[in-house]
Amino acid sequence: MTKYYTLLLALLVLSCAKNDQPTVTTLHQNWEFKSAKDTIWNSATVPGNVYSDLLAHDKIPDPFVGSNELNVQWVPTHDWEYKTTFTLDEKTLKTSNIELTFEGLDTYADIYLNDSLLGKTNNAFRTWTFDIKPFAKKDNAMYIRFFKTSIHEEKEAGKLDYVLPPGPRVFTRKAQFQYGWDWGPIVNTSGIWKPIKITSWNDVKLDDVFFKQESLTDSLASISVEYTITANKDEENASFEVKNKEFTHTVEFPVYKGTHTYATRIRIQNPKRWWTFNLGEPHLYTFETTLKQGNDTKGQQNVKVGLRTIELIRDKDSLGETFFFKLNGVPVFMKGANYIPQHSMQNKVTDAHYEKLLNDTKNANMNMLRVWGGGIYENDIFYELCDEKGILVWQDFMFACAMYPGDKAFLENVQQEAIDQVKRLRKHASLALWCGNNENNEAWHRWGWQTDKTEAQKKQIWDDYIKVFNRILPETVAKYNPSIDYWESSPSYGRGNPKFQFEGDAHDWGVWHDALPFERFEEKVPRFMSEFGFQSFPSYEAIRAFTGEDSISINHDSYITHQKHPRGFNLIREYMARDYPVPTSGDDYVYMSQLTQAKGMTMGMEAERRAMPYCMGSLYWQLNDCWPVVSWSSIDFMGNWKALHYKAKKSFEDVLISSIVENDTINTYIVSDKLQALEGDFTLTFLDFNGKSILSKKQKLTIPANTSQLVVKTALPDINEKPENYVMKAVFDYASSSSSSSVSVSTSSSLFYVSRPKDLKLPEENISTKVNNTNKGFSIEVSAKTLQKDVFLYTKAKGHFSDNFFDVLPNQTVTITFTTNAENIDDLAFKTLNNIKNNSALAY
Structure with missing residues (x-):
């Protein structure tokens, strides 16, 4: 009977409990x-931007087609107005608190609710929250006016007796690439570019939960769970619960009026670590957190947590200073690329786009992406997918190739931007580094930006630099995300300073900008290459998209806007002529440009990997495009892999066979990222192009x-054949020499040509x-x-080839899959270097 009454009492308590979450x-x-100049309103998409809205109503031509970019430059010269009406129900109106949150407004905006000015915004990277309880009613009208950026920029520039390079964009906290870059259009957007939310709640609200890793060993992880709560008044009987499939942890505590952060500690026995996908499992723990007041649930959040240590190691040595990352105490060679926004109109980027691009990253054996500082702090899904897929993120703050102001208002704005973004992103296991800016330090010291400045002006500009990048940003990281290192500026040194090869990270643009030969990469290997690149044309699909023509041309008028580098075409041709035949037809030329890149x-990539542990990173410029364009990307705007992405996949394999000719000798290396020793048989075979064996070597190896x-x-003389007549095939059949009872045999192989x-x-x-x-x-x-050299398969059907730009050895059959929804690929065709080189109509 006692048990019966106890159960009845428990049910009664539960029946009285309520879900009082926001x-x-x-x-x-x-x-x-x-437009503020017009009288007619048109429907708008939110989240979105004025360009995509104008495009939806055929009020502008597609800026990605032809030279239309030039015809839409009037858009940022207008102020733009947005409005809506919405209804709040009685339940919402009766709550104690009603908040309106804008996750992203681009950029200078006045916000009105029911004809009352709520506030003004001036930073596209900040979250803006307003208390609308005093203004809210059943039927509401909201109006937002976005002001052209030039008004603010001209005003701020007028306060200075010098010009901050490179120009007006430095005064506006928004995506810098929207002002134009050497791969991107000028699409200076305005609008509501991120979600708007109305949050209604009563006495207590759970704002944020952060699992702060305090210590991690193989036997124990200690985590401080920090939870931030806003309350209207002091409350005595609150509890906070942390639960996963292995345990439930509950703490009772008093809540104090206002917004405060509380903490409790949990421990995990024998924790599973988070690894990059190529070294282990990117394990994520899922925790359910619940805030209660008495029996009422006031807030719940589910959090995924990856346990790992990540350190940037900078130690002085006999050659300079190291620059490498240790993941879970293990030095890891970082293989990857620089990432830019996927679209000039961010609202066009879907979850499917993120999923595809990050799958393409992982499938090319990349374990790190650098989020470049001229773009945006990416959406949550980007980092969530990097967590899940085991891809590390080098995160720039959004400052690039510029000197920024240092007045009080600007610094306060930057301070809050940094707090917003660090607190948002710190929870991600994939986050490896915070970097202050892209090339600002290098530009100031070596791009001639000081030549027209007085000593006083130079001091002021540099002092303002110090305020942002040596004080505000590192102090914010140290306060809110102390487990992640901060790096002031990338690169440490550019190619103009001899130290670039011996200290820190490097951006080496000797290839491309200085037209130095590709061999430069092999001769000047830095400690960590965080930028290097070379252009190529995009896919036939992308070219057709912006030319509007079915035939492939390299001289179409649309290249006025779709090749942003003033020497781009000349450099592509110059480098192509060094190594390849130069075709006359457009489609052959596009193919050859991709091979050259x-x-x-x-x-x-391979020179940098061969040099490990001296060099411990290879991040090329760039992974992707924001529109269809001739650029440095390895994946074009349409999502097609260029030759670079296919070949990067091979160069970034965990076990790489890589060769180089030095002093009439072919030196062949095996580079292994594996965390266990490898044992196996290694074979070198030199073949002529008909399949005849010229020379063969075989040996046992332990790597x-x-x-x-x-x-x-x-030695080249030992091969007894002219280099232009043979290929070297290297094969390593290996097994891991670990203590595991199950041993799997794997194979790595490569083809190497001595001649160009x-x-x-x-x-x-x-x-x-x-x-x-x-x-x-x-x-x-x-x-x-x-x-057959560099076989390129192509079709107009949308899809993906499992491999492309590959070589077929004599009497070999290579099977390629083409993943597509198309019912047929009747137009499947191919190109080979053999065919183009042997075409007598070509201009050499």
Whole structure:
């Protein structure tokens, strides 16, 4: 009977408990917009921006097509107005608190609710929250006026007796690339670019939960769970619960009026660590957190936590100073690229775009992306996917290639921006580094920006730099995210300073900007290469998209805007002529430009990997595009892999065979990122282009963990054949020498040519393809009796080839899959270097 009454009492208590969590609704409906100069309102999309809204109503031509970019430059010369109406129900109106939160307004805006000015905004990277309880009623009208950025920029510039390089954008806290870059259009957006939310709540609200890792060993993880609460008054009987599938932890505490952060500690026995995908499992713990007041639930948040240590190691040595990352105490070579915004109109980027691009990153064996400082602090989903996929993030603050002001208002604005973003992103296991800016330090000291300044002006500009990048930003990181290192500016030194090769991270643009040969990458290897690049044309699909023509041209009028580098075309051709035949037809030229880019860039990647542990990072410029354009990207705007991405995938394999000719000797290395030693058989075979073996070597090898090893030297005279007539095939069949009882055998291989591609005596084209249907598309068998160099498969059907720009050895069949929803690929075609090189109509 006692048990019966106890159960009855428990049920009675539960029946009295209520869910009193905040109610959150988005305010994305019924929006309209117009120019402040117009009288007619048109429907608007929120989140969005004025360009996408104008485009939806055919009020501007597509700025990505032809030279239309030039015809839409009037847009940022107008002020823009947005308005909506919305209804609040009686329950919401009766709550004690009603807040309106703008996660992103671009940029200078006045916000009115029911004809009352709520506030003004001046930073696209900040979150703006307003108490609307005094203004809210059942039927509400909201109006936002966005002011053209030039008003503020001209006003602030007028206060100075000098010009801050490079120009007006430095005064406005928004995505800097919107003002134009050497790969991006001038699309200076305005509008509501992130979600708007109305949050209603009563006495207590759970604002944020942060799992702060205090210590981590193989046997124990200690975590301080910090939870931030806002309350209208003091409350005595609050509790906070942390729960996962292994335990439940509850703490009771008093809540104090106002906004305060409280903490409790949890411990995890024998914790599983988070690793990059190539070294282990990117394990994430899922915790349910609940705030209660008495029996009433006041807030709940589910949090995913990755346990790991990440350190930037900068130690003086005999050559300079190291620059590498230790993940869980292990030095890790960082393989990856620089990431820019995926679209000039951010609202066009969907979750599917993020998923695809980060899958493409992982599938190319990249373990790090650098979020470049001229773009945006990315949406939450970007970092969540990096957490899940095991990809580290180097995070720049959003300052790039400029000197910024240092007045009180600007500094306060930057301070709050940094707090907002650090607190938002610190929870992610993928976060590896906070970096103050992109190239600002380098630009000031070596780009000639000081030449027209007085000594007093130079001192003022540099003092303002120090305020932002040596005080505000590092102090914010130290306060809110102390477990992550801060790096003032990338690079430490540019190519103009000899130290770039020996200290810190490097941006080496000797290739491209200085037109130095690709061999530069092999001769000047830095400690960590955080930028290097070379341009190519995008896919045929992207070219058709912006030219509006089916044929592939490299001289179309649209290139006036779709090649942003003033010497771009000349440099592509100059480098192409050094290594490849120069075609006359447009489609062949596009193909050859991609091969040229891939050749040079992979020379750099492999030189940097061969140099480990001296060099411990290779992040090329750039991963992706924000519009269809001739650029440095390895994936074009349409999502197509260029030759660079396919070949980077091979150059970034965890076990890489890489060769280089030095002093008439082929030096062959095996580079291993594996955390266990490798043992196996290594074979070198020199073949002529008909498949005849010229020379063969075989040996047993043991490759220590996480090393680069020179494993064999082959003197060129010993090969007894002219270099233009053979290819070297290297194969390493290996097993891990760990204590595990299950051993799997793996194979790494590579092909190496001594001669430049244009000098190879390639046989006439002799290739066949066979296409078969599969559940997800098609399989394509490619075979040849003689060597076929850089086979490129293409079709107008949208999809993805599992490999491309690959070589086919004599009497070999290579099977490629094409993943697509298309019902057929009747237009499947291919190009090979053999065919183009042997075409007598080409201009050499």
